Amino acid sequence: MPLLKPPLPRILINNVSCMRNAQTVLRNINVSMHDGSALVLTGANGSGKTTFLRMLAGFSRPSAGEILWEGHDITSPGVFQQYKLQLNWLSLKDGIVDKQTVLDNVEWFEVLEGKCGKSMGALELMGLGRLANEKARMLSMGQRKRVQLARLLAIDRQIWLLDEPSVALDDEGVRLLEYIIAEHRKKGGIVFVATHLPIKIEDAMSLRLPQRFPRRKTLVDLVR
Numbered sequence: 480m481p482l483l484k485p486p487l488p489r490i491l492i493n494n495v496s497c498m499r500n501a502q503t504v505l506r507n508i509n510v511s512m513h514d515g516s517a518l519v520l521t522g523a524n525g526s527g528k529t530t531f532l533r534m535l536a537g538f539s540r541p542s543a544g545e546i547l548w549e550g551h552d553i554t555s556p557g558v559f560q561q562y563k564l565q566l567n568w569l570s571l572k573d574g575i576v577d578k579q580t581v582l583d584n585v586e587w588f589e590v591l592e593g594k595c596g597k598s599m600g601a602l603e604l605m606g607l608g609r610l611a612n613e614k615a616r617m618l619s620m621g622q623r624k625r626v627q628l629a630r631l632l633a634i635d636r637q638i639w640l641l642d643e644p645s646v647a648l649d650d651e652g653v654r655l656l657e658y659i660i661a662e663h664r665k666k667g668g669i670v671f672v673a674t675h676l677p678i679k680i681e682d683a684m685s686l687r688l689p690q691r692f693p694r695r696k697t698l699v700d701l702v703r
C-alpha cells in the first residue's frame with residue numbers, strides 16, 4: 480500500500496533567526512502551522528514577540544533560516560505579493576482615525592479589499608453597533624480594541640497576527656476575542672498571538688521566548 484505523504488504545513492518557520500539593531504533577537508525558531516492551528520507567543524518584555532510577528536508580516540527579514548508559505552519563501556517578491564493578501568495584523572498601534580466614524584474605521588478596510596457589507600455586523604458582534612456613527616475619538620481604550628477586532632472579522636484573511644489583542648479588553652471582550660479566534664480556526668484560519676495575558680485557545684501550540692536582558696539587580700538592591 481503506498482504511504483500517504485503528510486500534508487505540507489501552510490506555514491513553515493524553518494530554523495529562523497532575526498536581528499534588530501545589530502543584535503540577534505530570535506534564534507533558531509522552528510514552527511509548523513497547519514490550517515486551523517494557533518501559536519501563542521509569550522516571553523519577557525523585549526524577548527522578541529513583536530519581532531516574531533513583524534517577521535511573519537514581512538516587515539523584518541530573517542537573518543538566517545526561512546519562512547515558507549505553501550512551500551515558498553515569503554521573502555521572494557512574487558510570493559510575498561500573494562502571501563501578504565492572506566494576512567490580517569492587529570498591532571498595538573490601532574491605526575484608528577479619530578475624526579472618522581467608528582463604522583468608517585472598519586469599512587475602510589473592506590473597501591481596500593474591494594468588498595462591503597460585513598463591517599456593521601462585525602461592530603455589532605463586538606458590542607459597538609450603537610456607536611457606529613459616532614466619531615472614533617469618543618471611544619475608550621477597550622472600545623478601540625474592539626474596533627480592531629471588528630476589522631479582523633470584516634475582512635476575510637486566513638492568517639491572523641495578533642499582538643497583545645486582549646490589552647484593555649474587559650472580561651466580556653476577552654471572551655469575544657477567544658470566540659472569534661475559535662471560529663476563525665474552525666474555518667481553517669491560522670492564528671499567531673503574542674500576549675502577556677492569559678487567553679484561552681484550545682489546543683494552541685506555545686512558544687516561550689527566552690529573556691534577553693536578565694535583571695542584574697533585585698528590588699532589594701534598589702532600596703538599599
Ligand SMILES: Nc1ncnc2c1ncn2[C@@H]1O[C@H](COP(=O)(O)OP(=O)(O)OP(=O)(O)O)[C@@H](O)[C@H]1O
Nearest residue numbers: 499500504522523524525526527528529530531691
Ligand atoms: N524599532 C526598533 N529598532 C531596533 N530595535 C528594536 C526596535 N523595536 C524593538 N527593538 C528591539 O528588539 C527587541 C525585541 O523587541 P520586541 O518588541 O520584539 O519584544 P517583545 O517581546 O514584543 O516585548 P514586549 O513584551 O515589551 O512587547 C528588544 O530588545 C527591542 O529593544
